[in-house]
Amino acid sequence: MAYEKELDAAKKAASLAARLCQKVQKALLQSDVQSKSDKSPVTVADYGSQAVVSLVLERELTSEPFSLVAEEDSADLRKDGSEDILQRITKLVNDTLATEDLTKAIDSTLTTDDLLRAIDCGTSEGGPNGRHWVLDPIDGTKGFLRGDQYAVALGLLEEGKVVLGVLACPNLPLTSIAGNKNSSSSDEIGCLFFATIGSGTYMQPLDSKSEPVKVHVSSVENPEEASFFESFEGAHSLHDLSSSIASKLGVKAPPVRIDSQAKYGALSRGDGAIYLRFPHKGYREKIWDHVAGAIVVTEAGGIVTDAGGKPLDFSKGKYLDLDTGIIVANEKLMPLLLKAVRDSIAEQEKASSSL
Numbered sequence: 001m002a003y004e005k006e007l008d009a010a011k012k013a014a015s016l017a018a019r020l021c022q023k024v025q026k027a028l029l030q031s032d033v034q035s036k037s038d039k040s041p042v043t044v045a046d047y048g049s050q051a052v053v054s055l056v057l058e059r060e061l062t063s064e065p066f067s068l069v070a071e072e073d074s075a076d077l078r079k080d081g082s083e084d085i086l087q088r089i090t091k092l093v094n095d096t097l098a099t100e101d102l103t104k105a106i107d108s109t110l111t112t113d114d115l116l117r118a119i120d121c122g123t124s125e126g127g128p129n130g131r132h133w134v135l136d137p138i139d140g141t142k143g144f145l146r147g148d149q150y151a152v153a154l155g156l157l158e159e160g161k162v163v164l165g166v167l168a169c170p171n172l173p174l175t176s177i178a179g180n181k182n183s184s185s186s187d188e189i190g191c192l193f194f195a196t197i198g199s200g201t202y203m204q205p206l207d208s209k210s211e212p213v214k215v216h217v218s219s220v221e222n223p224e225e226a227s228f229f230e231s232f233e234g235a236h237s238l239h240d241l242s243s244s245i246a247s248k249l250g251v252k253a254p255p256v257r258i259d260s261q262a263k264y265g266a267l268s269r270g271d272g273a274i275y276l277r278f279p280h281k282g283y284r285e286k287i288w289d290h291v292a293g294a295i296v297v298t299e300a301g302g303i304v305t306d307a308g309g310k311p312l313d314f315s316k317g318k319y320l321d322l323d324t325g326i327i328v329a330n331e332k333l334m335p336l337l338l339k340a341v342r343d344s345i346a347e348q349e350k351a352s353s354s355l
């Protein structure tokens with residue numbers, strides 16, 4: 001299979017990083033109210049996750065030059081007064097790597113300097129040439145802090161095209177979340193989605209060696225029976241606009257609002273049929289928020305485009321150059337969805353120009 005070595009490395013990296021995040025989130029949720037308002041847990045987990053992914057990829061793919069486009073960099077950690085947090089992250093990363101016995105291969109225990117170097121492996125700019133790994137060490141930081149959904153999202157670009165994606169979603173139930181947002185606490189959680197180009201999308205439990213199962217997007221053709229996902233955060237996506245699109249389509253179910261690229265994972269196995277994302281004016285989407293999710297959905301049979309129906313172009317560096325928003329659906333629903341999107345945006349523009 002093409003990309004076998006890269007996929008193994010990416011799955012290992014994302015799973016291990018997710019384990020680090022789970023540990024931090026658990027401690028955060030058990031802590032008192034005062035420390036819950038403190039943003040440092042997410043900072044620690046963000047940097048720690050990025051360092052783990054970078055170190056694992058470097059170790060597993062020694063034969064290749066290594067380029068990583070990632071969300072975080074070490075600038076803040078190098079400032080005076082960051083010594084404590086840097087120590088905390090370094091310990092957390094060492095503890096996480098030790099559980100996999102990777103420390104031996106990564107030259108014994110990491111120092112704080114090693115950690116800073118590992119984080120800064122992720123400062124590549126991407127672009128149309130060569131290979132670039134793309135990482136969001138914690139996607140859905142708001143969800144992470146709330147104790148809700150988040151994902152470790154890792155993808156690989158080759159000549160500007162996504163060829164591989166892995167999504168580790170530690171809090172996503174293994175069974176469908178369709179119409180079941182408040183799944184019971186007995187539900188097993190933790191999903192690992194992965195896809196390589198031309199080979200389909202698979203899901204397996206995050207913390208076990210069970211066989212992966214192939215997943216497919218929803219086959220719903222009638223929009224009245226479709227349900228749709230959107231950001232939990234109204235600041236990340238215009239809920240009014242998606243509600244207008246959904247009502248034009250005749251969608252009956254209320255929106256399913258969850259954080260992070262867990263939405264793409266859930267869509268790839270048919271938990272919902274549509275994803276609508278319309279950032280407020282002026283926001284520029286970053287590639288690490290969509291690379292892994294996009295291939296997970298397309299290899300499962302879905303279509304991911306901008307609001308004008310154009311495929312997402314990941315070859316332009318860190319940012320996506322978009323026509324207003326990102327939409328996802330299966331092949332049958334997409335033409336109807338595109339029309340509803342066009343009509344709703346036109347109505348909205350007309351209404352705002354008449355103000």
Ligand SMILES: Nc1ncnc2c1ncn2[C@@H]1O[C@H](COP(=O)(O)O)[C@@H](OP(=O)(O)O)[C@H]1O
Pocket residue numbers: 071136138139140141142143230231232233235236237258259260261279280283286289
């Ligand atoms: N104003 C805004 N509009 C759209 N997206 C935003 C935004 N501010 C932040 N984001 C992005 O939305 C991502 C989360 O998406 P979602 O709403 O689907 O959970 C964030 O990822 P991080 O949490 O990795 O920073 C961030 O990159």
Ligand SMILES: [Mg+2]
Pocket residue numbers: 136138139140288289
């Ligand atoms: Mg993100």
Ligand SMILES: [Mg+2]
Pocket residue numbers: 071136137138139140141
């Ligand atoms: Mg992030």
Ligand SMILES: [Mg+2]
Pocket residue numbers: 071141
């Ligand atoms: Mg962020």
